[in-house]
Amino acid sequence: MSAEITPEHRIRAELNMLIEPNDLAGGALLSLIGSAECLAMITSGYPPPEDLQRRCNDLLGLSSTAADTHSLPVALQRWRKRISPGRSDKLLETLRRNGGGLLIPGDPLWPTQLGDLQLGQPLCLWWRAKRVQRMVQCTLDRCVSIVGSRDCSDYGQRVTQDFAEHLYRAGNTIVSGGAYGVDATAHRAALNSAAVDKKNLPTIAILAGGIDRLYPAGNSSLLTQVIHSGIVLSEVPPGTPPARFRFLNRNRLIAALSRVTLVTEARYRSGALNTVGHALDLGRDVAAVPGSVYSAYSAGTHRLIAEGQAQLVSEPRELLGESVLPGTGGTIRRLTDALTLTQRMVYDSLEVRRALPVSEIAARAGISDGHAMTALRYLGGQSLARQQGAQWCLAPQEHGPKG
Incomplete structure (x- = not known):
């Protein structure tokens, strides 16, 4: 196996066996504490600190009293049912024999575009x-x-x-x-x-x-x-x-x-x-x-x-964007310069003079708060929207996107 396995890889492998992919509670917890601390919390059997619960709820957009499937206490219950000490070592050894391995965020070979998934980013990637x-x-x-x-x-x-x-x-x-x-x-x-x-x-x-x-x-x-x-x-x-x-x-x-x-x-x-x-x-x-x-x-x-x-x-x-396809002898236009449908709905829901909370933007666009937040982050990265605290408004510009 050519990619090095570090203690952090082993911790991520253990977490991957406890936390199902795209479990947003796991993503929220890992964004607040380190992977080793996260694993220790799961395996300890103790309830999480109230302050950590509140911070996770804030990231997930849950109320402080929510018993939602994404709330930290509920998530810990399902993760703890999967505890099986030492299993990751066996899996890594099996992969080593079969020419495979493990990548984690921060590795040189990790595809950084997966970070756009935010709380839904994979804990790790197993490869062959x-x-x-x-x-x-x-x-x-x-x-x-x-x-x-x-x-x-x-x-x-x-x-x-x-x-x-x-x-x-x-x-x-x-x-x-x-x-x-x-x-x-x-x-x-x-x-x-x-x-x-x-x-x-x-x-x-x-x-x-x-x-x-x-x-x-x-x-x-x-x-x-x-x-x-x-x-x-x-x-x-x-x-x-x-x-x-x-x-x-x-x-x-x-x-x-x-x-x-x-x-x-x-x-x-x-x-x-x-x-x-x-x-x-x-x-x-x-x-x-x-x-x-x-x-x-x-x-x-x-x-x-x-x-x-x-x-x-x-x-x-x-x-093929701005690249030249061999044999055509010309420059090819980009696929699109417009926003996606969801981004356009969010863009059209924003105001220039008044910043709005995410929940109101989502209601105007007729989409979920999570989808609205994803679109807003993209619009912000394109300098089309501007964040003011927990609220958002249109960013001033000479020429907006054409529909």
Whole structure:
């Protein structure tokens, strides 16, 4: 195993076995105290200090008397049911024998764009790869996620293959979830392109279960190829089964790793639309490929385009920003200079002269407080909004974003 395992890695591995990914209470606690202190608090069996409870509630937007599932006392109860001393050492040894390892925030190879998930950032990432050092190429501007239906049509396969091959040749890493259909086609196209031109990391597969369980079993050969030429990642410990809710959790990582999420083909209620929701919440671009109006396979992509959640794209070069696609001889326009739908609703709810609390902004936009806060942080980073204490207003500027 090429990546060093430190005491902090071992603590994170222990916490990862106690705290389910995207457990916001865990994220809040870790943002307030160190990982070692967090582990000690869980294993001690004692109730948390009242001041710490209050600070966690403040971060989570809970009332001081809330018995919510995210409240610290309730969270401690579920975490303590999973205590199994020494298990992390066994897992790390198993990974070492199988050419895998562990990354944690702050490691040189950690993809920093996952920090945009804030309290939902993974505790750690378990990996299997022949050359994990290539994770250094996993930057926001070099990753594109391709998602879609598991039962895609021949058209969907051809479109996915075409986009994945062109995007790889333009210097991008293809990110997907290792499932049947669109996922598998995207991974395979990137791997085939890399067999001819090995200039960049071809693909990353993010699993919903442990990386010792190459799921689905029918894709085990493909995922073995990903391990050999790309990287397989998971935010849950080895041995963890891929339950349905873990697929939904996993989708936020697919969205967060990439600058754009492309839906090549999806039914009306495809699980790929969940990934799109995460991408929009993170302020990432979303694109969709249209299909036949008579095809149920493309009903989901048409829905995204019609609702303004995704930009229609018909050729790979439309996704390549300001870069030049080999053979075109020209500069390609950016995917979009506009805000996502959620960000636009929040932007339109702000005022110039009066700062508003997050709850009022969320009510005006018709979204949750958490989604409003995510959008506000993005708008603030783009100098479109300004924070005044716990309230927000529009930032003065000469030219606002065009809708």
